[in-house]
Amino acid sequence: MKIKAFTLIELLVVVAIIGILAAVGVTTFNGFQEKAKVSTVKANHAALRIYIIGELQKCNLGETKVMSGYLTCSERFTALKVTLATRDSLSGNFKNPYDQITDVAVKMSSKNYCRSDEEGNNMLNDDGYLLTIRSCTKRDTTLIEDKIYIE
Numbered sequence: 001m002k003i004k005a006f007t008l009i010e011l012l013v014v015v016a017i018i019g020i021l022a023a024v025g026v027t028t029f030n031g032f033q034e035k036a037k038v039s040t041v042k043a044n045h046a047a048l049r050i051y052i053i054g055e056l057q058k059c060n061l062g063e064t065k066v067m068s069g070y071l072t073c074s075e076r077f078t079a080l081k082v083t084l085a086t087r088d089s090l091s092g093n094f095k096n097p098y099d100q101i102t103d104v105a106v107k108m109s110s111k112n113y114c115r116s117d118e119e120g121n122n123m124l125n126d127d128g129y130l131l132t133i134r135s136c137t138k139r140d141t142t143l144i145e146d147k148i149y150i151e
Helices: 008-060 079-089
Strands: 106-108 122-127 130-136 143-149
Touching: 008 079, 008 122, 008 130, 008 143, 079 106, 079 122, 079 130
Parallel strands: 106 122
Antiparallel strands: 122 130, 130 143
């Protein structure tokens, strides 16, 4: 009676092929993860800018309170009031893609550069009637910046 089985050489070839495919797949997957994190920071930045402008526009359309009730439209706006209201209304809504467990992405900061512990954050800075949104990615430490004038 003849027993059909794989030879040792055949098994070693299959294991080697699987190892090569796994090595290629892991490096490719890591690149995709990093690109996704950078895209998330940029998307959070754009969404934050649109949120602030949209909420302030609601005041022009007759709303009395905006930003989940943290900003009263009848008060004279300053960048500090808008910054605080934005931070409070969005706390927990935006996550830092580099540290999703412990870190929220919307913070207040007076610096105009990226520190290693702030990568992935969307930082709000107020200066009188000028609100600045700064975001930093870990991959290329690109600083994304937008300025919103509060009228």
